[in-house]
Amino acid sequence: MKHPFSRFFGLGEKEEQQKEMEEPNKNDEIMKLSISDIVPNRYQPRTVFNDDKLSELAQTIHTHGIIQPIVVREYESGKFEIIAGERRFRAMQKLGWETAPAIIKDFNDTETASVALIENLQREELTPIEEAIAYGKLIELHQLTQEALAQRLGIGQSTVANKLRLLKLPQEVQQAVLNKQITERHARSLIPLKNPEKQIKLLEEIIERNLNVKQTEERVVRLLSTEQKPKPKRKAFSKDMRIAVNTIRQSLSMVTDNGINLDSEEEEFEEYYQFTIKIPKKK
Template sequence: MAFSLFGNNKEQKEDAMPVKQNVVMVPVSAIMPNRFQPRQVFDERRITELAETIKEHGLLQPIVLREYEPEHYEIIAGERRFRAVNELKWDTVPAIIQKLSDDETASLALIENLQREGLSPIEEAQAYQALMKLNQLTQAQLAGEVGKSQSFIANKLRLLKLSQPVQDAMMAHEISERHGRALLAVTDKQQAKLLKRIMSDHLTVKDAERLIQRMKVKTKKKPTTRSVSGDTRVAVNTIRQSIKMVTDAGLPIEAEEQNESDRYRIIIDIMKKEKE
């Protein structure tokens, strides 16, 4: 995911010699987290595990900083490592200092995190949105820069249209991205109701999609009723009687009827019995 979009960096030649980067020791107290960090949730257990690894083997990869004021530094890459050495109470940490603008710092922080695992779908979508805004990119341009399809970027950005409670649940990995995509089909009020059901009953994506479909059928405006032919009426009554027979036999069934302009639709869900 190589970016060449940051200000004068567009003018750099591809065959330019790489600049040697010196590692220096920087006081931990002089370092602040990146203001543009896309990762909003850090797993404290994993930070502690990383701290134990660093304690045993040392910090194998320096963190990357920029000096935004004399002797004051901001993290560009390596916030998890910074948190780990803080936990170890280190006084100094090995670092590489780079000269970058605010926009460059923000973009590199976003890219560095997008290359790592663990970002929630919402954090990933927010990172793509921020990159587009910082670098004045269209979805197609961003897709080309990060090596993704435009539809991939568009689908990620659509997640930001979800209601805040749903986004929060995805951020905490309490529901999946596929759950979120399914919930895009209903209103914010309906999302809140369905979210509670999904989480309390541990519904699969398919279960959630069935619930959403039934909810949409119930809320759909009924069309003008047309007369039903005798044959159709017989067929509908036969199905109703069959549903009643199965229900009377003790098998739970949910049925939705819809009288449309050119057809009569009956949706039947046969519910699985819970184990006693």
């Protein structure tokens, strides 16, 4: 029998591996294991399990039973670690089942992690952050480049690169993506800011003001423009200049108090202070 998801390791076809992982082999014995003896996969990339969808799955299992057993491996102290099928396991827990149908495989840590990661990636139900974490773990486990991983998964290298960039964002931003408070495109828009404090501050603004992606990108451009072109520091007023400016202001107030309408503007420049006075001619 080929290794489940063997294409990832350079063998077989994707459809065959999916079938091999999901359907028991003729030689595989389906065991009834105590639910209390089964533990979640340590390498599970999914961190958010939708309770409503789990309830729907539980109802389906209650009505039709388990079509596909979960896949486990022997763990420590008489326990069994899930390799594939954690959602089914959680649904059975919801139903209060005492036992679960399972196939026991002899997998090592690397194989267990790889199967769990790839199974979830192929189901396309992970959040962008969970997907990025899965890519990162696969690269680490198999010492791959981004390009090599992309080839093995049948996706573009840019897809892998863009997902991994999300992991460089502050934890607050990543959590907002996980909680679906912002989209992946929102998060990617924050990357050019680089400064974590500014990224978090803009994240708060996105959520508070419900900014769309275009508005977020425009906000980032303005912030970057401000960073690149700092405003020149204004020269401090000397004592004599303050006296002169205040004297002119008092004079203008006296003219206005005497019933003469005038229009005055004040402008401060780097080298000087300017008053513009307009006195309308009487008709």
